[in-house]
Amino acid sequence: MMLVFGLFFLLPLVLVVIVSAWDYNEYEMLPGFSFRGYTDTFEGCLSDWPNICTIFKTYLKTLKLCFITWVLTLGIGFTLAYFLAFHVRSITWQITLSLICTIPFWTSNVIRMIAWIPLLGRNGVVNQGLMSIGAIHEPLEWLLFSEFAVILAFVHLFTFFMVVPIFNSMIRIDRSLIEAATDAGASSWQTLINVIIPLAKPGIVIGSIFVITIVMGDFVTIGVMGGQQIASAGKIIETRLNALQFPAAAANAVILLGATIMIIMGLSRLVDIRKEL
């Protein structure tokens, strides 16, 4: 167990950190200590102040997308999980409905992305529909290749990662607690706020960790839905890799890892996951 963990997780991670402090040229990595990967990344952060440098701008954008996606997936995911856990009585139906949530994952990423064009495109179904009922006269351009499109795709894909852990927490809530709350005169809103949400907290935190880590590192969805014009931490790494600048890519990966770990640490302060599991 430890061997697998060490071989396939720790060792590659250590290698990435080591490589991030190497130098490079057009076609190879040069073993030898150099912080060039890092200094290049933060280029202009001091000299251009108060203008925001590339890397901060990129991270602000990534964090913004991440936050909006998190709020939406949490809202939708929690509602769905609540419905599954408390309104759907039979286990068969609970399983069937949760399986339906996996439909977005049935096709490959690329096909899924291309499929958005006929729907959201300039001449797509949505624009045609809105124009035919007279709601708009010009096609809406911001439906596709925009932040809206990126967030839509994220929510579409990743709500599932919220639903499953929250649902899992909810079905383990002792129903007599809810009965007791009702007996004690709590409204259903009060029950939700004071009983269900605190008890579903581990699920919420685990779901949040899933969504945040995926969105922080994403470059495929942002690339395709954003028309390759929206910056993300993952995309910087991709561009560097494609130019064979592995140490610079590794440096960016280490920075991204650090940023994500900080967010996760913040979240795990809210709840002791290990205890709850």
Added chain:
Amino acid sequence: MTDASKTKKGLNRRGLLKGAAGSLGLAAGSGVITGFPYVISAEPKVLRYLGTAVNEGDDIAKKCFADTGIKLEYITATTDDVTKRVVTQPNSFDVLDTEYFSLKKLVPSGNIQGLSAKKIKEFNNITPVFTKGQLPNGKKIGDQGTAPWKVLYLEGAGSKVFSKTATDFVTLIPTVYNADTLGIRPDLIKRPINSWAELLNPEFKGKASILNIPSIGIMDAAMVVEATGQHKYADKGNMTKAEIDLTMKILTEAKKAGQFRAFWKDFNESVNLMASGETVIQSMWSPAVTKVRSQGIACTFQPLKEGYRSWASGFCVSKGVTGQKLDWAYEFVNWFLSGWAGAYLNRQGYYSAVLSTAKANMAADEWAYWMEGKPAIKDIKAPDGSLLEKAGAVRDGGSYDDRMGNVACWNAVMDENDYMVRKWNEFIAA
């Protein structure tokens, strides 16, 4: 095959048991260890072929097998991933099909070996576009960027330095090339387009696109900058830092103003953008234009007065390829240049490196349409037999001489590539 090898091994074992002569024992021993059949000539001729999808047609593999007995195992990747694979896993392929501009990264890595010109039958018939930078009729063509003749020869076998003069050691044996320009939707633009400047014309706000490969995207932008008279580059394919800054600034302004609908990276993405009307003007590849047209949608590979941005690709082998495998590689490259494959590529709108052999494999009217810019006498069919153009159609851009003769620059990797990549990330974040 399997039966034969079993019998041979059985015989060998028996031979060993009988304590036969030492030499026989050795031969048998080696046969058993490698697991190959006793008769070496019976070994299947397989070449692992790494490249982008451009040349990797099933038809080519089938015809090659029928003619030479060489089985091609295609490994398909994007341009960037092909380069990455050569640098990091040189033993994972035998034959490499790549573009000349990648050589600036590949040759210094030492992971590829050039082929010997002497062993290529048609080498002296290769179009002078590659060897001298001129058309068969002697007209000089644009040499900005990583033009093939700048990186065609090595100083010696296994050398990591390009030779300025012709030697026997060739980096890439040329196979296919083309002159790229902007694709447009004439039905949606409804007026003539004749300059690269139109790519950043605010008239097409939100309806333009460029290629999402930084080193190529920036050259398209440079064509626009020159067309609008904002700057004249000494070499668009090798900009100074100041020139990169200037070009990126103009690109950034266009991006902030919402000029670009999306950047594309994949052949099919470019087809979808154009066919769905998301874009009406974008940099494009010739077969992608053909594909849009085959869907019944008007699309033109528009010749522009500033000229074309050209690219070229060819074959070399991995450094690990020796002995018999190397012979097969030569056999395969010689087959590729012998005409059938060249005609196949010409019919897709590309150009083949050896024109004479391709011509011999094409019908006279096909040759006239694709290469001489004449109106088609009969319907023009794609290699798969589907209808491409009706009789009377003329190829966009006209003849080979008109198109290749107007090449302004070649796909390139700049000396300041590292700086450019950083600026590209800045551009995306802007």
